[in-house]
Amino acid sequence: MLRQLGPVTKPALAQSSGISRPTISKLIDELEEHDLAERIGVTSPTASGGKPGALYRFNADGVQSGAIFLTVDTAHLAIVNGNARVLGSIERSLGTDRRPEPVMILLANALQELLSLLHLTTDQLLGVGVGVPGLTSFRAGVVHFAPHFPEWHDVPVRDLLKARLGVEVWIDNDCHVQALAERHFGEGQHCTDFVTVESGIGVSAAFYLQDMLYRGAGESAGEIGHMTIQEDGPLCECGNRGCWETLASTTWMVERAYERKHATLLQTEGLILPKRSRADGEKEEKLEPQIINEVSHAIFRIARGGGLEATALVHQHAAHFGTGLAAIVNALNPQRIIIWGDSVAGGTLFLEEVRRVVHQRALRRPREMCEIVLSSLAPNGSVVGAASLAIDALFTSYQSYL
Numbered sequence: 087m088l089r090q091l092g093p094v095t096k097p098a099l100a101q102s103s104g105i106s107r108p109t110i111s112k113l114i115d116e117l118e119e120h121d122l123a124e125r126i127g128v129t130s131p132t133a134s135g136g137k138p139g140a141l142y143r144f145n146a147d148g149v150q151s152g153a154i155f156l157t158v159d160t161a162h163l164a165i166v167n168g169n170a171r172v173l174g175s176i177e178r179s180l181g182t183d184r185r186p187e188p189v190m191i192l193l194a195n196a197l198q199e200l201l202s203l204l205h206l207t208t209d210q211l212l213g214v215g216v217g218v219p220g221l222t223s224f225r226a227g228v229v230h231f232a233p234h235f236p237e238w239h240d241v242p243v244r245d246l247l248k249a250r251l252g253v254e255v256w257i258d259n260d261c262h263v264q265a266l267a268e269r270h271f272g273e274g275q276h277c278t279d280f281v282t283v284e285s286g287i288g289v290s291a292a293f294y295l296q297d298m299l300y301r302g303a304g305e306s307a308g309e310i311g312h313m314t315i316q317e318d319g320p321l322c323e324c325g326n327r328g329c330w331e332t333l334a335s336t337t338w339m340v341e342r343a344y345e346r347k348h349a350t351l352l353q354t355e356g357l358i359l360p361k362r363s364r365a366d367g368e369k370e371e372k373l374e375p376q377i378i379n380e381v382s383h384a385i386f387r388i389a390r391g392g393g394l395e396a397t398a399l400v401h402q403h404a405a406h407f408g409t410g411l412a413a414i415v416n417a418l419n420p421q422r423i424i425i426w427g428d429s430v431a432g433g434t435l436f437l438e439e440v441r442r443v444v445h446q447r448a449l450r451r452p453r454e455m456c457e458i459v460l461s462s463l464a465p466n467g468s469v470v471g472a473a474s475l476a477i478d479a480l481f482t483s484y485q486s487y488l
């Protein structure tokens with residue numbers, strides 16, 4: 087609240103928060119002691135003769151946290167301050183040896199390198215947040231399974247990194263950290279109930295409900311991309327048929343673009359499709375993630391420029407995506423759904439069609455209460471999200487006062 091309302095006086099903060107003045111006063115003093123709040127002046131005396139009061143604001147530079155975000159082949163590292171400003175960042179290729187131990191060494195060395203570039207030491211960090219695409223346990227600090235790291239099974243990433251770095255480490259999956267980033271710095275700042283949904287090669291979600299991230303009993307909540315929406319639909323990576331993801335992902339859109347009737351028209355709009363390659367021993371030609379990203383972004387770009395065939399494809403993609411969102415609106419009654427990932431590149435064209443389909447399919451009451459928006463955190467949302475794990479732990483530790 088101090089971050090959002092500041093500069094503000096102690097009495098004004100007490101009034102806005104509903105917390106007693108003595109408690110607020112004690113809390114602000116403690117934050118000031120830890121460099122997290124700063125006094126920046128006094129209010130002018132009121133016309134009725136009221137006393138001037140000291141003004142405080144959140145000291146964003148008093149907090150620095152490390153952020154590590156792993157993707158298929160790259161580690162993205164950053165140092166982020168308390169207002170989500172990236173103070174410095176580097177990227178490191180993970181190379182061919184992706185076993186846990188070499189990756190931990192690479193991450194620890196890269197973080198130390200980044201800190202020395204910024205003339206900082208690990209002592210000055212609140213901690214390090216790590217975002218990993220895969221099945222993770224926040225409570226145990228373990229990565230159970232990560233599809234792009236085949237040798238990772240129940241890896242205690244938190245303890246391994248903590249031992250190397252000497253600071254607190256938190257880990258969680260990519261969708262969960264995105265929700266925390268939205269809550270602290272993005273489109274979820276003023277919401278108690280919202281859902282973030284990734285639209286890209288995969289589709290998954292995170293549920294921030296009643297002002298906390300809902301991780302689930304086994305901490306795997308959010309795998310809504312595998313909700314069946316067509317019983318006899320296309321085969322999914324998970325082995326099931328007709329998962330929402332098989333129709334709503336950018337992979338679906340790019341697969342359509344390769345069909346002859348679409349490919350010919352898209353070519354007249356300037357889309358040159360890269361040649362598909364068949365991996366050895368594979369029966370079906372599976373699209374490489376790199377090709378899906380490249381082609382989907384090209385389709386979004388051509389559609390935004392007015393290409394009719396590209397627009398039609400983006401609309402179909404958005405309609406499939408909106409169908410699943412309608413189910414989320416009905417099931418959870420959120421204040422907001424925040425879309426992040428590759429499809430954000432579709433802009434208003436994509437968003438308007440998603441909204442139209444949700445309007446058509448969701449029940450009236452929850453639909454009228456739910457605003458569907460695109461994330462404004464892109465493209466550095468992922469590292470900000472990882473840093474949010476540390477920021478969230480800080481704010482949670484102060485919640486004992488409330």
Ligand SMILES: [Zn+2]
Pocket residue numbers: 311312322323324325326329331
């Ligand atoms: Zn599936």
